[in-house]
Amino acid sequence: MSEEFSLRTYLRDIQPPFCAGCGAFTVMNTFLRAVHEMGHKDLRGFAFCSGIGCSSWIPSPHFKADTIHVTHGRSIPVATGVKLMRPDLNVVVFGGDGDIVGIGLSHLIHAARRNVDITVVMVNNMIYGMTGGQVAPTTPFKLPTTTTPYGNFERALDASKLIASAGACYVARWTTTHVSQLKESFKTAVNTKGFAFIEVISQCPTAFGRRVGFKDAGEMLQWFKANSVTVEEANKLTEEELQNKIVVGEFVKKEAPSLTETVYAVLKEAQKK
């Protein structure tokens, strides 16, 4: 880590299209900082896949790397194909909550079940940002959105909890105010043998914040900070006390045979015959 960190080492000279104050900037910068601290002088050892949505634009086309930007919700199976054929690469998926646990949810669960050795970074801004603020599977109960103008009549999904139980080897959730913890989690995720899932609670001041009454991104970050509780603290709270709280921390950190290991073991076996 002798050289100083510079975003320009890893980014093309293209201005990201995110709104001012968007959490996607934080996720992008924090991820690249983690990459730098892991000793990668460039992104040669990586391949990035993403679907459709503002958050899916984090790697593509901005990272100086191989990036595949695909259809809405389908980044995880594309990443699975890349990883199975190139087990030597760190394959990382970025996507929004709509992309990853809305339209693409089944792929996420199956990727965790298969324990495919990729990292999925879900930027959870609790809304469909790119399309202008429609309700997402992660939108809090009763919050108004453009397609639930009288308030959301559905409950929000706890994606990290779901993916922990689906068999992921590493699951962590942070908000965009937990930058150093998030950075460490990125490193752990990339180094995890098996499926890693990171949920980043992020601010979309444009399609979410403004509409539910936050003045700007700063107010949203205050809200994240005030309502975050660690996993350890959460264990001592009742379900009622946990209402409207954001539980942050590492939920799963374990080892299990990964998909590339089991698939290549089968190939070896079959070729003996």
Add this chain to the structure above:
Amino acid sequence: MLNPGIKFMQGSQALAEAAITAGLRFFAGYPITPASEIAEHLAKELPKVGGIAIQMEDEIASIATIIGASWTGAKVMTATSGPGFSLMQENIGLAFMTETPLVIADMQRAGPSTGQATKCGQGDVMQARWGTHGDYASITLSPNSVQEMFDLTIRAFNLAEKYRTPVILLGDEIIAHMRESIIIPPKNSIEIVNRKKPRPGETMFFGGEEIPPMPSIGEGFNVTVTGSTHDEYGIRITADPVGHRKLVKRLVGKILNNADEIVEVEAYNTENCKIGVVSFGCTSRAVYEAVERANEKGVKTGFIRLKTLWPFPEKQVKVLAQTAKTILVPEMNLRQIFFEVTRVAEGAAKVVPLNKIGGGEMITPEEILAVLLKEGA
């Protein structure tokens, strides 16, 4: 992998073996009748040559996964039938837009929807042409024997690699399940095409020439692949009209401009017939007999059998329309290729449909012969 020689095998097996011969190294699919045998055969045989066969959670994931695998440089395939083919359509567009070589084997059954799952149909012809949204051009091949399941599968891979595009192998339940003797040619006599790769330092992978070179992921090219409209370098252009036109016209053009090379038909007596038959797939097997019997009865009959459905063999059908007074189009759907023949014939010949669906009942030689004799009278 099969040794050369005469073998007796099922259509699905021939397809799977040909795929391995063509260089298939990654297969992903989801079970569906009548295509499951392809996945089952590959699950057994592909690992023996170091390839991966994996069952995904659905057909959307299947095609998405092979798109990812293709970008690592591997030859890839998925296999399905109507319902799964419907689910794949969005990502067929993605493969077209990103110029990703892959083969989709669609073994047709009777639709729409679940229809008659175990019964043959030929109703996916137009879906193979226009299934995804937007403007695009499809390469679709139509085998009519177990031998052709082998030969056209090899060709499907070669075309996918040469034109950097998805290729649809449109079989049907009858050809997939049928068993026949076939000749497996010696390996060194089979032409195998591999995608053009960039030289070190090249940066234009999505333009600059009709079929640009394709780098693989992990080779240091920093390739930006996107299903959004993009420039020659793969950088998104979300609003520029000129860039969009240029890209989509090149993608459509690289197939339609090369139709002469892509199109293959089997033609018989087309210069000297009063009646012509245009058919494809399982139905064409009944046509052989009907045409022979019509000629025996003095009705000068010829046929064109479409080995390539898309791009549509316009030149060949046009010539037939100039010679023949009538063109009969038998197909196991409620008229699909009929409209193409009508379009191409431009009134030069009378085009007569003969359609039958349901229960997997084939159009019989007698049914075809009856129309030939009536029209030839």
